[in-house]
Amino acid sequence: xxxLVSHECTNLFNIKIRxxxxxxxxxxxxxxxxxxxxxxxxQNIMNKIFPIFLSxxxxxxxxxxxxLPLDKDLTKKSYNLINQDSNEVVFPELIKGHIIVIGFIYTxxxxxxxxTTHNMYLTEKELKINGITDVKFIALSFDPDRDSPEVLKxxxxxxxxxxxxxxxxxxxxxxxxxxxxxxxxxxIRTDERTDEEGIPEYSMMHTDRISLIDxxxxxxxxxxGSTLNIKELVNDIKTLKD
Numbered sequence: 424x425x426x427l428v429s430h431e432c433t434n435l436f437n438i439k440i441r442x443x444x445x446x447x448x449x450x451x452x453x454x455x456x457x458x459x460x461x462x463x464x465x466q467n468i469m470n471k472i473f474p475i476f477l478s479x480x481x482x483x484x485x486x487x488x489x490x491l492p493l494d495k496d497l498t499k500k501s502y503n504l505i506n507q508d509s510n511e512v513v514f515p516e517l518i519k520g521h522i523i524v525i526g527f528i529y530t531x532x533x534x535x536x537x538x539t540t541h542n543m544y545l546t547e548k549e550l551k552i553n554g555i556t557d558v559k560f561i562a563l564s565f566d567p568d569r570d571s572p573e574v575l576k577x578x579x580x581x582x583x584x585x586x587x588x589x590x591x592x593x594x595x596x597x598x599x600x601x602x603x604x605x606x607x608x609x610x611i612r613t614d615e616r617t618d619e620e621g622i623p624e625y626s627m628m629h630t631d632r633i634s635l636i637d638x639x640x641x642x643x644x645x646x647x648g649s650t651l652n653i654k655e656l657v658n659d660i661k662t663l664k665d
Contacts, residue, residue, distance in 0.1 A: 502601065507572050507590070512592070514602060518640055524543055543648075559590070565608070575593060579591055606632070631648050632646070633645070643659070
């Protein structure tokens with residue numbers, strides 16, 4: 424008996440040859456159902472149609488990238504920002520040529536942003552286990568009034584983020600807000616008050632978001648940052664690299 428199994432995207436092909444007969448099982452999955460197709464051929468017939476079947480399999484496999492839901496070009500406008508080392512950087516020049524995982528945070532956040540950052544950190548660890556070391560990670564602060572480069576750098580160092588693969592960004596408020604709109608991320612100040620020394624204090628209500636960008640600067644998928652399914656993101660990165 425000979426057997427060929429292919430796992431491409433959400434389709435599974437299982438070809439078995441038994442007693443000169445070929446049994447093809449095509450299992451097609453979607454979110455709620457699984458459909459199983461069983462096709463039986465005599466082996467002589469299969470020898471003739473097998474090249475066609477391989478062609479169909481190839482076409483289905485290259486369609487994997489199309490399964491990522493977004494296709495938004497982020498390269499059409501430039502944004503001057505500042506990284507954790509106080510160096511000026513230009514988005515999207517910063518992201519070109521790399522697969523990017525970007526999270527949207529502010530360092531005074533008590534819950535969602537630390538979880539988002541940690542999930543990105545865990546994603547990087549999982550990628551390294553899978554032999555993938557060239558993905559870049561960006562954390563963009565939507566609180567530039569408080570998140571100076573020095574604050575961002577300390578935030579990263581406490582979490583042992585690797586600056587060879589991580590960049591933390593801040594900038595002028597209007598510039599940051601304009602870039603947030605490109606990602607459809609919202610951040611609004613709430614509970615504003617002033618402490619005894621006259622320093623403003625506030626919380627922020629914001630979109631819980633991690634985004635995946637391909638090497639051409641195209642936004643391909645969004646995820647909930649604080650409850651990220653790490654394996655899903657890793658698999659989507661693998662899809663981009665195939």
